[in-house]
Amino acid sequence: MTPELKVLILAALWHMLQLVFFAVPANLELGTGKTLxxxxxxxxxxxxxxxxxxxxxxxxxxxxxxxxxxxxFAIAAIAVTLSGASSGYTATLAWIYLAARIAYVPAYALGWVPWRSIIFGLGWLATGLLLLAALFAPSSV
Known part of the structure; x- marks a missing residue:
């Protein structure tokens, strides 16, 4: 498994955890009568x-x-893997994406301005660079 796919799995697990971070306080604040x-x-x-x-x-x-x-990011990670473009560079970009997405949650929750937007931009840029790495990977055909 490529590092990009491992990071994709971790990002998906992070996404599941993010739902818990939101759902627990929402249920406490609103009550299950509304949320269910x-x-x-x-x-x-x-x-x-x-x-x-x-x-x-x-x-x-x-x-x-x-x-x-x-x-x-999923498109980028899969494209990098299928194109054979996986490298130290693309693995680093994948980890940057995940770190940015993890940092984004407290940055958003705590209202960090302009850091929330900067953190978002890092993850977005890493994803774009991954897509370009896959697009311009040398063809084996």
């Missing part, structure tokens, strides 16, 4: 995210942001 419900708008009066605390809302947005980032 079908969440129909007429029953809730306003969206659940408008009913949670600021930190819990930030954790939810960080989780949703990783939904988008993880998709691109």
């Amino acid at each position: 419900s079908p969440r129909d708008p007429y029953r809730l009066k306003k969206p659940l995210m408008e009913q949670v605390s600021v930190p819990t809302g930030r954790l939810a947005r960080a989780y949703n942001n990783h939904n988008e980032a993880l998709l691109l």
Whole structure:
């Protein structure tokens, strides 16, 4: 298994843990009557995210942001692996992505400005460089 795929698995596990970081306080704040419900708008009066605390809302947005980032990273990790472009360089980029995604959660939850955006940018850049490494890998065909 390439290092990029290992980091992808770790990133997926991190993503699962992020859901816990958000879901536990959301359930404590809202109660299971709301969180286990079908969440129909007429029953809730306003969206659940408008009913949670600021930190819990930030954790939810960080989780949703990783939904988008993880998709691109997965494409990059798989493309690097399938193209045979895996190297020390691409492994380093994969680890940078994961470190940035881990750092992003407290940065978002604690409202670190401008650090949240800088940390996001590092992960995004690492993913883009991985995609380029796969795209420009020497062809074995």
